[in-house]
Amino acid sequence: MSVVGSIAGKVRKKPPRYSAAGLLSKGLRGGEWPRVWRDVPLKKSYDVIIIGGGVHGLATAYYLATNHGITNVAVIDKSYLGSGGSGRNTAIVRSNYLTPEGVAFYDRSLSLYNSMTSDLNINVMFSERGHLTLAHSDAALRTMHWRAEVNKLQNIDSSVITPEEVKKVVPSLNISDDAHHPIAGALFHPPGGIIRHDAVVWGYARGADHRGVEMHQKTEVLDVLCEGGEGPDGKGAGGRVTGVRTNRGDVSAPIVVNCTAGWASLISDMAGVRLPITTQPLQAAVTEPVKVFLPAVVVSGSLHVYVSQTDRGELVFGAAVDPFTNYNVRGSLDFTEGLAGHILELMPGVSKMRLLRQWAGLCDMTPDYSPVMGFTPVEGFLVDVGWGTYGFKAGPVSGEMMAEAIATQRTPELIDAFKLSRFEDGRLVGEKGAAAVGH
Amino acid sequence: MLLVPCPNCGPRNASDLRHVGESVSRPDPNSASPAQWRQYLYIRDNVADWNTETWYCVRGCRRFFKLERNTATNEFRNPPMPGNKLGGKA
Amino acid sequence: MPSFSVPPFESAVLTSYPSSTDAPVTISDESAVAKTLIRSDRAQFGVPFGSSVMVGDALVCGTRPDEWLILGTVDASAAVDSGGFTSIIPFTHGRSLFRLSGDDTPGLLEKVCGLDWSDNMTPDGAVVTASVALVTCDIIRTDQDGQRSYLVMCDRSFGQYLFDALIDAGTEFGIAVQ
Numbered sequence: 001m002s003v004v005g006s007i008a009g010k011v012r013k014k015p016p017r018y019s020a021a022g023l024l025s026k027g028l029r030g031g032e033w034p035r036v037w038r039d040v041p042l043k044k045s046y047d048v049i050i051i052g053g054g055v056h057g058l059a060t061a062y063y064l065a066t067n068h069g070i071t072n073v074a075v076i077d078k079s080y081l082g083s084g085g086s087g088r089n090t091a092i093v094r095s096n097y098l099t100p101e102g103v104a105f106y107d108r109s110l111s112l113y114n115s116m117t118s119d120l121n122i123n124v125m126f127s128e129r130g131h132l133t134l135a136h137s138d139a140a141l142r143t144m145h146w147r148a149e150v151n152k153l154q155n156i157d158s159s160v161i162t163p164e165e166v167k168k169v170v171p172s173l174n175i176s177d178d179a180h181h182p183i184a185g186a187l188f189h190p191p192g193g194i195i196r197h198d199a200v201v202w203g204y205a206r207g208a209d210h211r212g213v214e215m216h217q218k219t220e221v222l223d224v225l226c227e228g229g230e231g232p233d234g235k236g237a238g239g240r241v242t243g244v245r246t247n248r249g250d251v252s253a254p255i256v257v258n259c260t261a262g263w264a265s266l267i268s269d270m271a272g273v274r275l276p277i278t279t280q281p282l283q284a285a286v287t288e289p290v291k292v293f294l295p296a297v298v299v300s301g302s303l304h305v306y307v308s309q310t311d312r313g314e315l316v317f318g319a320a321v322d323p324f325t326n327y328n329v330r331g332s333l334d335f336t337e338g339l340a341g342h343i344l345e346l347m348p349g350v351s352k353m354r355l356l357r358q359w360a361g362l363c364d365m366t367p368d369y370s371p372v373m374g375f376t377p378v379e380g381f382l383v384d385v386g387w388g389t390y391g392f393k394a395g396p397v398s399g400e401m402m403a404e405a406i407a408t409q410r411t412p413e414l415i416d417a418f419k420l421s422r423f424e425d426g427r428l429v430g431e432k433g434a435a436a437v438g439h
Numbered sequence: 440m441l442l443v444p445c446p447n448c449g450p451r452n453a454s455d456l457r458h459v460g461e462s463v464s465r466p467d468p469n470s471a472s473p474a475q476w477r478q479y480l481y482i483r484d485n486v487a488d489w490n491t492e493t494w495y496c497v498r499g500c501r502r503f504f505k506l507e508r509n510t511a512t513n514e515f516r517n518p519p520m521p522g523n524k525l526g527g528k529a
Numbered sequence: 530m531p532s533f534s535v536p537p538f539e540s541a542v543l544t545s546y547p548s549s550t551d552a553p554v555t556i557s558d559e560s561a562v563a564k565t566l567i568r569s570d571r572a573q574f575g576v577p578f579g580s581s582v583m584v585g586d587a588l589v590c591g592t593r594p595d596e597w598l599i600l601g602t603v604d605a606s607a608a609v610d611s612g613g614f615t616s617i618i619p620f621t622h623g624r625s626l627f628r629l630s631g632d633d634t635p636g637l638l639e640k641v642c643g644l645d646w647s648d649n650m651t652p653d654g655a656v657v658t659a660s661v662a663l664v665t666c667d668i669i670r671t672d673q674d675g676q677r678s679y680l681v682m683c684d685r686s687f688g689q690y691l692f693d694a695l696i697d698a699g700t701e702f703g704i705a706v707q
Contacts, residue, residue: 265485276481278460279510324441324458327487327511332440334454367481423481424474447578447594448657452643455660498665499658500578500593 018121036202037209042216045252046074048406049244051221051267052259053077054086055197055392056384058204059399060257060406061213067400068407071212074253075205076246078220082201085261088361089392090284090318092297092308094131094192096151096158098143101429103154105397105414112396113195120203124195125311130296131192132169134346136181140302144187151189161188169296172347179345181302192297194308194316197392204399220247224256224270226378235272237377255406257382262327262362264385273376275385276423277364280321281328282389283335285358287350289313303342315353317343321363321389331358363388368428373402373418374411382406383420446519447500459493459524461485462505487511493522538621542688544706546696552705554631556695559680560688564624565599569615581654581669590656592667598656600626600669600680625688627695630678633702638679640698642668662694 016034026033048064050057053075064070077083093113095106116124135141144160151158163175166186175183205215222245229239243252258267265277294309304320319339322332336358344351365388366372372386384402387394401415411419417429441453448455461483466475484490489509496502505522508515540560549555576582576597581590587601629637635646641662644651651657653672661668664687669680683691696704 263487265483266487269484274478274482275485276483278483278485279487324453325460325485325492325510326513328513330513334440334452423477426477448659451659455643498660502594 018123036206037215040214042219042246042248042251043074043214044250045243046214047072047253048255048257049073049251049253050075050257050259051077051244052084052261052263053081053201053205053215053217054084054259054261055082055200055204055395056086056261056387056398056402057257057259058201058208059395060259060384060402061399062204062208062211063400063403064406065208065211065213067403070403070407073208073213074216074251075208075213076216076219076221076244076251078218080217081205081215082198085361085363085387085391086197086201086395088284088359089197090306090308090316091194091197091392092131092192092299092306093126093195093393094189094297095156096131096133096147096187096189096192098147098150100150100154101414101417103151103156106393107154107156108400108414109394109397110191112400113200113393116195116200116203116396120207122199122203122206124199124203126193126195127311128191128193129308130169131189132166132296132298133187133189134166134173134183134298134300134302135185135187136300136302137184141185144185147187156189157191158187158189161186170294170298172293172349173298174346174348181300181345183346194297194310200395216248221267221270222246224267224381225250225252226271226381229272229378231272235270235378237272239272240379241271241381253380255380255382257384257402257406259384259402261364261385261387261391264364264383268376268381268383268385271376271378271381273378273381273383273420275372275383275420276367277372277386278325279327280324280363280365281326281360282318282321282363283331283358283360284316284318285331285336285339286310286317286356287315287353288356290315290353298346300342300346303345305339305342305346307343307346314356315350321365322360327362329360329362331360363391365389367423368430370429371398371418372420373398373415374405374420376420386418441513443494444506444515444519445494445496445499445502446504447502448496451496451499455496455498457495457497459495459503459522462491462493462522489516493524495524540625540688541685542625542692544692546706548707549705550707552631552703552707554629554633554637554699554702554704555707556692556699556704557628557630557707558692559626559628560624560685562600562621562626563602564619564621564626564682565603566618566620567597567599567615568595568618569597570595579656581656581671588669588671590667590669592656592658598667598669598682623685624682625685625691626680626682627692628678628680628707629695629699630673630676630707631702632677634677634679637695637699637702637704638668641694642666662691662698664691664694666691 061073061075095110097103135144148158148160163183167175225243226239227234229236241256260267262279265275268275289312297308299306306318366386401412404412442450503522505520507517538561540558576589576591578591578594587603590598592598655670664683666683
């Protein structure tokens with residue numbers, strides 16, 4: 001398959017399929033693998049421009065092409081695809097949320113992740129290993145029971161288990177009473193697990209590319225072009241979007257979608273749309289690889305730490321967002337120190353493990369810890385932002401919903417509560433207890 | 440690790456302080472329209488550049504003050520200014 | 530008028546740990562010392578924020594720009610200017626107070642508090658408020674007979690935790706209870 005195997009805007013005749021037989025034959029005979037997505041010149045106009053080449057942007061492009069046949073689409077990113085939160089998260093997926101709306105939303109996402117390997121023909125290494133949310137107090141345990149009952153009503157496999165049962169699932173946890181925060185029980189969610197986040201990014205990019213969507217990396221948006229708005233240069237409410245100005249020239253499009261997470265408010269400002277978003281880094285860290293001993297994802301809301309073990313044997317940790325707004329992705333000693341203390345509280349046995357590295361990703365935090373999705377006062381300018389600390393697990397369903405919104409020009413019911421105007425109407429969505437803290 | 444120049448306690452680790460947030464103008468509650476009030480409550484510039492913010496020295500002198508910080512590089516500039524817990528620009 | 534009898538103060542902190550008077554670092558529970566808090570927009574005592582002065586038998590510490598801590602017995606009311614808003618709060622029962630002594634004390638404090646404990650930053654008499662083992666504490670340097678010594682005060686409910694944390698941090702210095 002040659003690099004310029006198809007003309008932009010048209011469906012490729014023979015998309016290269018990944019298969020075991022193909023891997024074996026390549027392994028034996030050598031030879032180049034085809035490019036995962038084409039490298040094509042930037043056109044002057046598209047039907048839809050998606051800013052941000054992460055899971056949300058790429059999924060939106062993929063579902064636009066597959067579900068709605070809209071393929072004259074460009075995904076542009078100022079860096080490489082998956083360079084932001086999509087490549088920096090801790091790759092945990094689950095659907096055991098607290099509110100019925102949240103459960104329905106994330107369950108759809110989880111089912112899309114479940115069938116992703118076959119849908120996208122790429123091994124996303126989804127490991128459905130079970131997800132434990134620890135409770136350290138009676139109050140937390142009550143909330144777990146509440147969540148379990150909400151989950152059961154919606155057919156989600158979720159139940160509260162005792163410390164002894166927790167010990168059976170994850171033998172390395174300290175369930176004794178001598179801890180500062182003894183484990184009182186846990187919400188056990190067997191369908192939760194981890195996934196290879198890079199493969200999800202590549203899979204969506206490849207799938208969208210096969211259907212004619214273009215990926216443009218190293219293409220930075222310098223301005224969003226508008227007309228007719230009340231603000232300067234035709235920006236702002238009442239206007240409509242006409243395209244974007246990039247470091248590679250102006251590109252026109254009647255629809256521009258902002259999927260830029262931490263940079264969301266900067267991009268929206270370019271269109272004259274003010275977002276209730278602040279940017280805070282979320283740090284994560286990974287240890288040296290060791291023999292597999294942690295069979296499930298372990299989350300503690302009280303200690304605000306979550307940990308899973310990768311297929312390579314590394315422990316991946318995450319914690320809370322940094323305590324001040326910031327566009328800087330440097331690690332801090334405060335984070336490492338707090339993390340180590342909390343992990344050792346849960347698993348004293350890992351005290352000799354060494355951290356390999358730590359990193360941070362930028363989170364777009366909203367006042368109610370719920371996302372902002374859908375249409376804005378500027379016609380044609382849509383947002384899928386405000387995902388804060390849990391955007392990755394919502395990526396597939398967000399893409400599906402945003403694609404539906406673009407294709408039908410109506411807000412799908414599943415994301416209606418997340419519209420930007422809720423901040424004017426005072427209808428905030430309190431998902432905090434269910435989504436932002438629990439991860 | 441971020442050393443915040445507290446006007447009373449001197450440079451302190453950011454964990455000794457609370458980041459109140461970007462300083463915003465607080466409209467008069469008696470005359471503000473709902474839109475102005477929500478703007479004050481929720482909307483922030485969130486620039487990746489120099490910004491004026493309110494900090495509270497929660498583990499030190501328990502004073503509010505304002506500082507200019509570059510949110511992209513985490514540098515501080517100019518001496519602290521008096522602040523209040525509403526974070527207002529006034 | 531009903532009358533109340535105030536029970537004698539007993540520290541809630543269990544200090545069962547090897548004791549010694551000549552260990553390199555010693556810790557003692559001094560929670561029984563009378564503690565009075567003065568908040569005022571007027572009172573100055575001639576004690577600026579961040580410093581402490583002995584007034585009679587009592588130690589007057591400038592713990593905040595408008596707040597003073599008095600350790601020991603003193604007629605606080607006389608020390609306050611007339612006028613302005615002034616609160617005088619006896620809170621002996623509300624705080625735990627530990628004394629850390631010994632030449633290695635700065636090393637111990639560095640482990641639990643991110644401040645500079647050198648002589649030029651925190652000389653004898655210095656008062657700082659900071660996080661010690663993640664608990665907000667007032668720390669007063671009051672050297673005794675030329676030996677490094679610090680008073681560390683926190684909310685009483687954190688007293689046992691702080692004591693345990695200081696013992697834990699001081700183990701490598703051979704800490705003992707005095």
